[in-house]
Amino acid sequence: MTTAPTAQHDAITALEDAGLRITGQRRQVVAAVERRDGGFTAEDISGQLPGVGRATVFRTLKLLVNADVICKLALPDGTPIYSPSRVEHHHHSVCTTCGAIEEFRDTTVERVLRSLTREIEGEIVGHRMEVFIRCGSCLNSQAV
Amino acid sequence: MTTAPTAQHDAITALEDAGLRITGQRRQVVAAVERRDGGFTAEDISGQLPGVGRATVFRTLKLLVNADVICKLALPDGTPIYSPSRVEHHHHSVCTTCGAIEEFRDTTVERVLRSLTREIEGEIVGHRMEVFIRCGSCLNSQAV
DNA sequence: CACGTATTGATACTTACTATCAATTAGATA
DNA sequence: TATCTAATTGATAGTAAGTATCAATACGTG
Numbered sequence: 001m002t003t004a005p006t007a008q009h010d011a012i013t014a015l016e017d018a019g020l021r022i023t024g025q026r027r028q029v030v031a032a033v034e035r036r037d038g039g040f041t042a043e044d045i046s047g048q049l050p051g052v053g054r055a056t057v058f059r060t061l062k063l064l065v066n067a068d069v070i071c072k073l074a075l076p077d078g079t080p081i082y083s084p085s086r087v088e089h090h091h092h093s094v095c096t097t098c099g100a101i102e103e104f105r106d107t108t109v110e111r112v113l114r115s116l117t118r119e120i121e122g123e124i125v126g127h128r129m130e131v132f133i134r135c136g137s138c139l140n141s142q143a144v
Numbered sequence: 145m146t147t148a149p150t151a152q153h154d155a156i157t158a159l160e161d162a163g164l165r166i167t168g169q170r171r172q173v174v175a176a177v178e179r180r181d182g183g184f185t186a187e188d189i190s191g192q193l194p195g196v197g198r199a200t201v202f203r204t205l206k207l208l209v210n211a212d213v214i215c216k217l218a219l220p221d222g223t224p225i226y227s228p229s230r231v232e233h234h235h236h237s238v239c240t241t242c243g244a245i246e247e248f249r250d251t252t253v254e255r256v257l258r259s260l261t262r263e264i265e266g267e268i269v270g271h272r273m274e275v276f277i278r279c280g281s282c283l284n285s286q287a288v
Numbered sequence: 289c290a291c292g293t294a295t296t297g298a299t300a301c302t303t304a305c306t307a308t309c310a311a312t313t314a315g316a317t318a
Numbered sequence: 319t320a321t322c323t324a325a326t327t328g329a330t331a332g333t334a335a336g337t338a339t340c341a342a343t344a345c346g347t348g
Contacts, residue, residue, distance in 0.1 A: 007186055016229075021342075022346095023345070024344090025295085041333070052296090054297085054298095055296075057338095059296090072222065072330070078216065079334085080334095080336090085163055093260070096269055108252055108255055109253075112250050112253055112256075112273075113275065115250065115252065116237070116275060120248075121278040121279065122237070122239065124239075124275060125277060127270070127273070127274065127275045127338080128218070128219060128274045129273040129274075131268060131271045132269050132270040132271060132272075133267060133269060134240065135265070136265030136277070138259065139265075164323065165324095165326065166314080167317070167325090169326085185303095187304080196327090197327060198328085198329095199305090199330095200327060202304080203306095222336095223304095224304070224305095290347105290348090291347095291348090293344100293345090294344085294345075295343080295345085296340105296344090297341100299338100301337080301338075304336105305332105310328100310334100311326105311328090312326080312327070313324100313325085314324095314326085315323100315325100316323095316324105317322085318319100
């Protein structure tokens with residue numbers, strides 16, 4: 001039972017660093033988010049926190065996305081899914097069968113961006129990349 | 145005034161090849177889509193075709209996405225945007241200021257996927273990549 | 289502890305669709 | 319080219335994922 005810095009604490013610090021107030025509601029959303037392991041929706045969190053207004057959940061999730069505490073990604077059909085962000089500068093693989101989300105780092109993507117910088121006249125301000133997979137366990141369990 | 149095969153014709157053929165019926169409404173949606181140069185929303189098309197039901201516009205756009213006639217991509221906040229697909233196997237750059245969409249090919253992305261194949265146990269079934277930029281003309285016009 | 293501004297929650301609204309289902313129609317077949 | 323049937327349509331209503339509004343509340347600086 002040590003008092004080592006927790007991910008939760010980091011998330012709160014990130015919000016503080018952004019000049020935001022730390023309210024009970026924001027603590028609750030952060031706690032609910034940090035408890036999650038895979039992807040989750042805003043409604044998941046909202047349903048889990050009946051004491052926190054729906055609008056506040058959405059607002060807080062957006063703050064957490066901006067603070068790089070969580071990522072907002074999209075399923076193939078565009079449905080948004082949030083996922084805790086553990087690794088810096090990563091991308092996601094999403095299993096289209098079970099919804100499992102993994103983070104992976106690949107510097108090759110950064111190489112794509114650098115080469116694009118040379119080709120276009122504009123300035124790159126961001127990017128998004130998702131790889132859709134059928135994960136190992138899904139392949140094994142229902143071998144089609 | 146020759147009768148060279150048009151993009152429109154190709155789109156219709158793609159629908160036929162998928163075993164779908166070619167209706168007047170589908171022709172209208174295809175024509176409206178092919179007339180577009182940049183990104184557009186489903187509402188854009190629907191507003192342009194008052195004679196075609198809204199639901200039919202959405203349904204047809206989905207068919208055209210499946211047939212690779214158009215792409216559905218997302219702005220940084222997740223807002224969906226459709227864009228005509230001219231080049232095979234490409235990705236998109238989206239100007240976050242003016243909304244201009246360009247296609248680019250980069251085989252490096254495929255390299256990312258191949259290396260990922262080695263790292264994970266699953267099977268890759270798709271991917272999405274968007275690069276957000278401030279395009280040349282936006283940078284010039286309002287130099288911040 | 290007081291005070292001012294950020295934040296909240298209830299409500300209503302918006303956007304981007306999807307489900308339903310009776311009416312219509314494309315296009316295969318006779 | 320008439321028939322027939324399954325695919326398609328459109329009107330309507332519903333869903334999912336948020337955003338706008340604004341009066342009431344509470345964080346945290348001083």
